Amino acid sequence: MRVALYVTCLVDLMRPSVGFASLRLLEAAGCEVVVPPGQTCCGQPAWSAGERTAAVHLAKKAISELEGYDYVVVPSGSCTDQIRNVYPRLFADDAAWGGRAKALAARTYELTTFLAEVAKLEQAPGHFEGSVTYHDSCKGLRALGIKRQPRELMMKVSGLELKEMAECEACCGFGGAFSVKFGEVSTQIVDRKCDSIAEQKADAVVGGDLGCLMNIEGRLRRRGDETTRVLHIAEVLAGGS
Incomplete structure (x- = not known):
């Protein structure tokens, strides 16, 4: 499995050790892990603040960077929710982006869900x-x-x-x-x-x-x-x- 690790803004800026730990876990589960270098924010803060235009812009950026992988794994429930549940809503009426958003949502998992249900990690x-x-x-x-x-x-x-x-x-x-x-x-x-x-x-x-x-x-x-x-x-x- 070729997996994109979406590190998240807070992890990148405040506690990178979480990102490195996530990388080790995914590799222990047998995944080929890539950390897309251009990744930034998923847009959740903008969406929560009512800044729809900014949220759409960031969503398009993330979709473009993450859609080429078998799975996307995120060490954060809130960011995973943004990609899985909010992105399809953002582009529900967009013929060009709606399908791409749904496809990415279906392949995106929070870290523990992925390890337990997809990769089926046997031993931590x-x-x-x-x-x-x-x-x-x-x-x-x-x-x-x-x-x-x-x-x-x-x-x-x-x-x-x-x-x-x-x-x-x-x-x-x-x-x-x-x-x-x-x-x-x-x-x-x-x-x-x-x-x-x-x-x-x-x-x-x-x-x-x-x-x-x-x-x-x-x-x-x-x-x-x-x-x-x-x-x-x-x-x-x-x-x-």
Whole structure:
């Protein structure tokens, strides 16, 4: 399988280790992995802000760069949702781009879904000595049905103990621009999430969307928690985190 790894803006700019971990996992699953060099933003921030023209422009760019591969794999639920669910809507009335958008959507997968359901990764290469609790991100859970896949994969990591937090499916309060426009509300939401994390006394909190993880980590540190690690699922599965 020839797979395009769509790294995402946040991973590229804020935590490249997630991209390298995703690469190692895909190679461990037997994939030929290409990281398209011209990739930029999927357009999700523009779409969420109501900037349809910018979202369409970025979608066309992404489609052109990604449509030549067997699969496209993304270490982010929100970006995957944009390609799988929003792109076909953006071009629903466009004869030239509608078919291309649908074809790309059908071949695009979030990382854990791809590893669990398409590549069928038998053994995760990573090792984690300790306990983790998992945060289900909104877009991954509600738009893509990602729930059991990361948990099944974590059970393949030697040494790892999973502790389920209360309200693991509740929002972390990030929501992209929401956390900026409604800072006080966002803080109350993430405080509730941090309370749930603290109750488990796990060594790390893990998730599949870097935006959520950055929001959670920032609040944990501001609350004085300097010990709970905040890790992307790719980093845990691949090891070296």
